[in-house]
């Protein structure tokens with residue numbers, strides 16, 4: 308397994324929210340797999356940079372890509388890149404101690420934050436902004452983020468969806484948590500919960516659906532009175548950002564009111580031309596992730612995936628490339644929970660096993676060959692035994708603070724533990 312960071316586990320370590328430790332438990336399963344003597348980790352190695360896909364193909368009979376979706380979709384509106392406008396990816400990476408985002412700055416001295424998008428990532432971002440330090444301090448949140456959040460002056464958070472409450476993508480359990488925060492009230496305008504006939508049909512079509520349960524939670528929130536606590540999160544619907552404005556940094560977002568068009572389950576947001584302005588000192592775009600190309604692998608730039616059939620990678624003309632496979636977000640696109648990838652991996656591995664007889668069966672050096680090659684290129688390869696040293700050190704650092712671990716957020720810090728840096 309090649310991994311560009313010294314730490315394995317992808318978004319389970321660097322995406323799943325720190326206050327959801329149970330959802331990180333799949334790591335125990337992965338650890339079990341990694342202890343199989345036939346498994347080798349080559350961490351701190353970027354495929355496409357430190358080792359080419361051709362080199363991998365020369366060393367292995369089959370190569371399976373599970374490189375996720377590491378960048379973001381864009382809104383494509385004026386002002387999107389003004390200072391103070393960030394992607395959820397940056398913020399999530401920052402509070403989760405991802406080395407790529409360690410030094411990002413978020414001006415939490417602002418009072419009003421806006422989050423665009425209503426998926427589970429948007430809910431995570433909202434909850435981390437809304438929670439008190441006491442609610443976060445015993446999690447594995449990165450210390451530099453906790454220190455910064457401790458000084459936060461955020462009072463209002465607006466969670467904005469382009470479609471209606473029945474189309475919100477968040478799952479009910481995650482959403483319900485917004486109504487259970489110590490110092491933050493969730494606010495819903497009852498008028499926003501009035502549904503068009505198509506949305507009502509959507510709810511009636513599937514009893515027990517997530518949308519139906521979400522509507523029940525929203526109904527409960529709409530009836531609540533304010534507790535007068537420090538923060539409020541406003542759930543707002545049928546609004547699309549059309550411009551971010553500000554003098555040198557974002558100060559307001561122009562929103563257009565939408566109506567829904569289309570048949571039940573296929574409704575899309577259509578602008579009405581009616582615009583409103585929302586003050587906004589900090590904005591997070593949480594509208595979905597996008598896969599990144601790796602040189603030597605066909606890439607569908609529009610979808611951000613490696614095109615494949617049953618997990619077998621195909622070229623632009625749809626022709627199979629023997630020995631190349633994909634699984635996870637780089638295969639399907641950026642949706643689905645951790646468990647979704649399990650079934651997805653099974654499907655891809657089933658294809659691979661079915662192909663074994665037809666693959667190039669000549670001898671290949673495997674990790675031994677590639678390990679030497681990569682070391683020759685420069686990076687210190689992090690083995691699973693090395694990772695266990697880093698892992699133990701993180702846990703030890705966290706213990707005095709009552710945290711499950713204190714992550715190392717810089718590559719040098721991790722590499723120093725496994726080898727003195729020259």
Ligand SMILES: Cc1cc2nc3c(=O)[nH]c(=O)nc-3n(C[C@H](O)[C@H](O)[C@H](O)COP(=O)(O)OP(=O)(O)OC[C@H]3O[C@@H](n4cnc5c(N)ncnc54)[C@H](O)[C@@H]3O)c2cc1C
Pocket residue numbers: 309310311312315316317318319321322323324327330352353354355373374375376377399428431596601634635636637642643644645646647648
């Ligand atoms: C913010 C966030 C929170 C989430 N929270 C939850 C949750 O609570 N519960 C849940 O069930 N699901 C959650 N999910 C969804 C879940 O994380 C994904 O379904 C899952 O991680 C996707 O797995 P993957 O293997 O496709 O990608 P990833 O987990 O992203 O793994 C890809 C790995 O490939 C590595 N990589 C990329 N490019 C290269 C390269 N060129 N060379 C070497 N290595 C490379 C990356 O460093 C990374 O480790 C969350 C997702 C996000 C974005």
Ligand SMILES: NC(=O)c1ccc[n+]([C@@H]2O[C@H](COP(=O)([O-])OP(=O)(O)OC[C@H]3O[C@@H](n4cnc5c(N)ncnc54)[C@H](OP(=O)(O)O)[C@@H]3O)[C@@H](O)[C@H]2O)c1
Pocket residue numbers: 380381382423424425426427428429431468469470474475476477478481547548593594595596641642643644
């Ligand atoms: N606790 C958990 O289990 C957990 C936590 C985090 C993430 N995840 C999973 O990880 C996956 C990714 O989550 P995600 O939140 O990034 O994606 P998501 O669920 O696809 O949500 C994306 C949101 O962005 C909106 N959006 C997209 N383009 C937009 C645009 N141009 N303008 C305005 N809004 C736009 C979408 O609205 P439309 O619906 O109108 O397209 C949707 O509300 C999901 O499957 C999620 O369930 C799970």
